[in-house]
Amino acid sequence: MPDRPQPDPPPALELLVHGVAGASPAELLGDPRTVRVTGDSTAAVFRRAEDADAEAHPERYAGLPVPEAYCWSRLTSGNGARALWLLLLPFMVVNLAHWARPAGPADAPAPRAVRTYGVLVRILALSLTVLLIAAACEVALDLAAWQCAGSATCTAPDSRLGFLAPDGGGWWSQPGRRLALGALVPTALTGLLWFLSNRTWSAYESQPPPAGAADPDTASDTAPALGRPGFWYGRRIVARLRAAHTAAGLLTVAVAVSAPTAAQDRRTAVTSPALELLGWITQTLLAAGAVTVAWVVCRRGRTEARPDHRLDRAAVSLLPGAALALLTAVLLHACWSRPGWTSTGRLPGDFAFGVIMLGQGLCVLALASVARHLHRRAHDPAAALRGLGGPAVAMLGCALGGVMSGGVAQRVADWMDGGATPGMPGAPLAGPPVLLSWQAAVLPPLLLVLALLAAWFAVRATRARRRLATAIAAEYPGESPDEARSRRIAGARTTAALTDSAPWFVGAVSGITLVLGAGALAGAWLTGRVPGEAARGGPPLLDAAARAAQDAGSWLIGLGIALFAAWGRRAYRDPAARRTIGILWDVGTFWPRAAHPFAPPCYAERAVPDLTWRMAGWTGRTGGRLVISGHSQGSVLAAAAVWQLPPSVRRRVALLTYGSPLARLYGRWFPAYFGSGQLTALHRDIDCWRNLWRATDPIGGPALPGPDSPEVDRGPLADPLAYGRSARHPLPAPILGHADYQADPAFAAERAALLTRLEGPVRAAEPRPAPAGGVPDQRPGVSKGRAASADPPGTAG
Numbered sequence: 001m002p003d004r005p006q007p008d009p010p011p012a013l014e015l016l017v018h019g020v021a022g023a024s025p026a027e028l029l030g031d032p033r034t035v036r037v038t039g040d041s042t043a044a045v046f047r048r049a050e051d052a053d054a055e056a057h058p059e060r061y062a063g064l065p066v067p068e069a070y071c072w073s074r075l076t077s078g079n080g081a082r083a084l085w086l087l088l089l090p091f092m093v094v095n096l097a098h099w100a101r102p103a104g105p106a107d108a109p110a111p112r113a114v115r116t117y118g119v120l121v122r123i124l125a126l127s128l129t130v131l132l133i134a135a136a137c138e139v140a141l142d143l144a145a146w147q148c149a150g151s152a153t154c155t156a157p158d159s160r161l162g163f164l165a166p167d168g169g170g171w172w173s174q175p176g177r178r179l180a181l182g183a184l185v186p187t188a189l190t191g192l193l194w195f196l197s198n199r200t201w202s203a204y205e206s207q208p209p210p211a212g213a214a215d216p217d218t219a220s221d222t223a224p225a226l227g228r229p230g231f232w233y234g235r236r237i238v239a240r241l242r243a244a245h246t247a248a249g250l251l252t253v254a255v256a257v258s259a260p261t262a263a264q265d266r267r268t269a270v271t272s273p274a275l276e277l278l279g280w281i282t283q284t285l286l287a288a289g290a291v292t293v294a295w296v297v298c299r300r301g302r303t304e305a306r307p308d309h310r311l312d313r314a315a316v317s318l319l320p321g322a323a324l325a326l327l328t329a330v331l332l333h334a335c336w337s338r339p340g341w342t343s344t345g346r347l348p349g350d351f352a353f354g355v356i357m358l359g360q361g362l363c364v365l366a367l368a369s370v371a372r373h374l375h376r377r378a379h380d381p382a383a384a385l386r387g388l389g390g391p392a393v394a395m396l397g398c399a400l401g402g403v404m405s406g407g408v409a410q411r412v413a414d415w416m417d418g419g420a421t422p423g424m425p426g427a428p429l430a431g432p433p434v435l436l437s438w439q440a441a442v443l444p445p446l447l448l449v450l451a452l453l454a455a456w457f458a459v460r461a462t463r464a465r466r467r468l469a470t471a472i473a474a475e476y477p478g479e480s481p482d483e484a485r486s487r488r489i490a491g492a493r494t495t496a497a498l499t500d501s502a503p504w505f506v507g508a509v510s511g512i513t514l515v516l517g518a519g520a521l522a523g524a525w526l527t528g529r530v531p532g533e534a535a536r537g538g539p540p541l542l543d544a545a546a547r548a549a550q551d552a553g554s555w556l557i558g559l560g561i562a563l564f565a566a567w568g569r570r571a572y573r574d575p576a577a578r579r580t581i582g583i584l585w586d587v588g589t590f591w592p593r594a595a596h597p598f599a600p601p602c603y604a605e606r607a608v609p610d611l612t613w614r615m616a617g618w619t620g621r622t623g624g625r626l627v628i629s630g631h632s633q634g635s636v637l638a639a640a641a642v643w644q645l646p647p648s649v650r651r652r653v654a655l656l657t658y659g660s661p662l663a664r665l666y667g668r669w670f671p672a673y674f675g676s677g678q679l680t681a682l683h684r685d686i687d688c689w690r691n692l693w694r695a696t697d698p699i700g701g702p703a704l705p706g707p708d709s710p711e712v713d714r715g716p717l718a719d720p721l722a723y724g725r726s727a728r729h730p731l732p733a734p735i736l737g738h739a740d741y742q743a744d745p746a747f748a749a750e751r752a753a754l755l756t757r758l759e760g761p762v763r764a765a766e767p768r769p770a771p772a773g774g775v776p777d778q779r780p781g782v783s784k785g786r787a788a789s790a791d792p793p794g795t796a797g
Contacts, residue, residue: 011058011624012065012755015045015614019632019659020586022073029069043072043610055622065627065755070611072637075603076586086564088196090132090404091599092588094125094397096669097367098595100390102374102383103672113374115300117390118594120367122241122297124360124394125596126248128401129193131356133249134349135405136186137256138432139412142347145182146175146260147429148416150343175343176264176334179257183331186256190249193598194320197242200601201235224678227643227685228304232608234592236303236311242597243316244296247323251289254327258282259348261334264341275336282330289323350433350524353406357435357521360398361514367391382663382705383671384503392510393669399513403443404564406436407557414554437530438520440553441546447556449512457501465494476723485723489696492719492735496698503668586633591670604637611641619652625758627654627751631741632699635660635691642686654688654754657703658741662691664701676705683712688757690750694719696737717744 016028025034025046033049047054047068054066098121104114148154172178225231262279296315368391375387385392409432417427431437468490473481527534535546592602611628619626630638635657642655666674683689683704691703693715702713720733721744741747 009063009625009759011055011061011622012758013618013622013624013626014065014067014751015611015626015628016067016069017611017628017630017634017638018069018071018073019630019634021632023069023071025069025071028071029067034069037068038614039610042074043070043606045070045610045614065625065751070607070614072603072607072610073586075606076589076600086567088598088600090128090397090401091125091596093400094121094128094394095593095595095599096588096591097121097124097390097394097397099591099670099673100384100393101672102371102387102390103378103380103675103677104374105378113370117367117370117374119298120363120370121390121394121595123294124363124367124398125241126245126293126297127356127360127363128397128596129245129248129598130252131353131401131405133186133190133252134256134352134356135409136189137183137253138347138349138353138409138436140182140185141179141256142349143409143412143416143429143432145178146343146347147431149178150175151428154416174338175341176261176336176338178343179260180331180334183253183257183327186253187250187327190246190253193249194242194246197238197597197601201238201242224643224681225304225673226640226678228306229644230307231304232592232605232640232644233307234594234602234605238593238597239316240296240299240312241593241595243312243319244293245597246320247289248293250320250323250327251286251293254282254323254330255286256347257334258286258330261330263348264338268338268340275333278333282326282333285326286330289326292319346430346433350435350528353433353435354521354525357402357517361518361521364391364395364398364514367394380671380675382668382676384668385507387671388507389503389669389671392507395510395514396506399510399517402439402517403557403560406432406439407561409433409436410440410554411558411561414558431530433524434528434530435521435524437550437554438524439517440557441531441549442516442520443553443556444549446509446512446516450509453505453508457498457505460501461494461498464497465490468493473723475718479723482724489720489735492696492737496694496696496737499664499698590633590636604640607637608640608644611637612644615641615645615653616649619649623652625652625654625755627656627754627758629656629751630658630660632659632661632738636662636666639682643682647685650686652758653686654690654758655686656690656692656751656754658692658747659697659700659738660691660693660703661699661701663703663705665699679704680708683708688754690714690754692717692741692744692746692750694737696735699738714746714750717741717746 018028025036026032029046029048031048031050034046035049035052037045037047037052039045045068047066051066051068054061098118101114101117172181258279262276262283265276265279296319368388371387371390375383380387383389413429413431417429417431465487469483469486472486472489473479523531523534531550532547535543537543586603589600589602590604592605593599615626615628618624628638628642630636638655638657639662642650642653645653662674663676663679667676667679689703689712691713693700693702693713695716696719702709702715704712719737720735722729722733725732736743
């Protein structure tokens with residue numbers, strides 16, 4: 001920066017951030033010739049080739065910003081391994097529940113209630129890990145190694161399991177050794193989950209914010225959480241939770257093998273006392289390991305006041321290793337010779353699955369109580385379900401985990417039983433636990449209720465469309481009414497308005513799921529039989545309904561799992577399908593993995609530091625003005641990055657959002673972080689902010705409620721831009737909805753107004769060198785390679 005004010009306006013930059021559908025640099029910049037300014041193959045900043053040296057030639061851009069694009073879609077839809085993330089859907093949903101808590105009062109914080117909420121969500125997340133591994137144990141240990149391998153139906157001499165035949169006299173014929181062999185499957189699944197989490201941990205959670213870009217000593221507890229320097233740096237919490245959940249999975253496998261083995265030793269007189277004592281010792285160690293895992297999970301969670309570079313070495317290194325060593329000891333103990341031991345009936349899984357299901361229901365109810373307490377202390381009318389959005393999401397996560405885990409067991413049992421129905425008379429195998437059959441039986445009633453709810457919302461939308469259609473033509477003065485055109489526009493607006501009804505739909509689904517799940521648990525524990533057998537001898541209608549629900553539920557789960565597997569396989573091979581899955585994760589994985597370490601990784605912990613580094617580096621080097629322009633999910637990333645900037649940089653930055661879900665979705669579901677108070681504080685912190693929205697957009701909406709809205713929001717914009725054909729619009733104008741906001745003249749006008757508004761503060765700002773250890777004073781020009789720039793990664797250009 002020169003020592004005297006420049007007569008020309010300071011340089012300007014427009015940083016474009018795309019939304020969930022992703023976009024190539026050529027699409028964002030409107031030019032097929034683009035160059036990468038900084039970044040890697042996963043996420044990078046691009047410019048048009050002709051703008052690569054824009055800082056060296058300011059005369060070319062008088063009054064115009066230099067456009068550049070930040071492309072981050074490969075963070076969620078990159079290589080084929082992303083298809084494995086479909087297995088992690090329940091984990092992702094329960095992780096969202098952590099962030100969906102009510103805000104609580106700002107004047108009198110309730111740290112105890114907030115900590116209780118976080119502990120309850122982390123316990124629910126741990127139960128889902130145990131449930132998944134228990135389902136794998138049910139398939140590999142109970143159905144395959146215990147029931148099928150102990151039956152002549154599966155162990156014929158010409159079958160693949162013939163070497164496990166109990167009457168063959170082979171080494172694997174004893175049940176304990178078969179259980180040890182089957183335990184390798186859930187152990188491998190636990191290892192796969194650990195691998196996926198560890199692989200993404202160093203790439204996502206270990207992206208620090210710019211040194212000196214935020215001062216942790218001046219950050220207050222009342223500051224918005226998204227503006228704290230440690231919010232997007234979850235390295236420590238993810239490492240600790242990953243160790244605890246890995247140990248929990250290994251201990252679950254060990255318990256599944258140790259329980260029947262120790263029970264056999266206790267009831268058999270010929271067992272040596274030393275072998276029985278070893279069983280007691282291993283079970284005591286398993287109980288101690290479970291307590292240790294629970295203690296690690298319930299400990300204080302994230303540190304947001306400052307980036308936490310520490311790691312809990314004991315928990316991260318010793319806990320999984322000790323659990324693996326204990327599992328190895330249990331498997332060796334199970335392989336000891338026990339002549340005369342035969343496998344009959346089922347392994348003791350009914351009680352375990354029932355305890356998990358009961359514990360999840362009680363945790364959800366306790367979570368709802370804490371959420372209501374927080375909501376009552378700071379009432380936010382925009383919060384979803386009156387503060388119960390988090391518990392409702394947690395209930396959906398538990399339901400998904402139950403359907404996915406129990407459904408696999410049901411389908412494997414159906415396949416092993418041939419034409420018989422598991423649990424019914426005449427079936428060659430005892431089948432999976434009775435509770436899983438009850439869970440399958442409640443699926444048809446749940447789908448019926450969902451269909452009725454969808455029909456009700458469709459009827460309401462149809463009536464609303466008819467009312468709106470009568471007034472559409474009046475919004476376009478001088479146009480002749482066209483009934484068909486008005487219906488199409490009204491239909492687009494009505495469909496977009498259905499987004500506002502989504503919280504009540506989710507609440508209804510969660511409540512019905514809770515009631516049906518409680519009924520399934522009660523039916524399984526009270527009768528001890530599958531639904532078809534429990535209704536036998538009752539009224540004919542009840543008997544037929546129970547059998548139909550059990551059979552239909554089993555087949556529906558099987559169909560769902562088949563479609564799920566087919567989608568995952570296609571996504572692994574087809575980049576287009578993988579991109580579709582990436583769009584789902586764009587919405588669900590914005591938040592850090594604060595509750596479940598096996599959830600898909602949080603891309604924002606890479607994207608937000610990238611944007612923060614870029615804005616701080618460019619403004620610090622050039623002293624110019626910057627408009628960060630975010631569409632859809634990109635607007636959420638842009639707002640989060642602006643929150644991370646220090647005030648000196650924030651004065652040079654303007655925020656332009658369009659099609660933004662900041663208030664409409666994030667403000668409702670995550671009021672503690674994007675509520676009206678937080679967004680109003682963002683408006684005060686960054687005075688230059690404009691938000692564009694349309695009534696036909698199902699995602700975007702106004703950003704601020706109340707009297708502050710006109711200062712930020714501009715809308716609803718006309719959509720379509722023209723009602724009918726005219727000399728200016730000879731062809732029918734499309735209904736844009738959520739797309740192509742740049743096509744509206746308001747976009748260029750608002751961008752120019754923001755740059756003009758920034759010019760005064762930028763000229764008045766005193767040029768200061770970057771603080772020691774902070775963002776460096778960069779040289780003009782674009783980084784062409786390693787030898788062309790000495791800047792740290794993420795600041796070049």
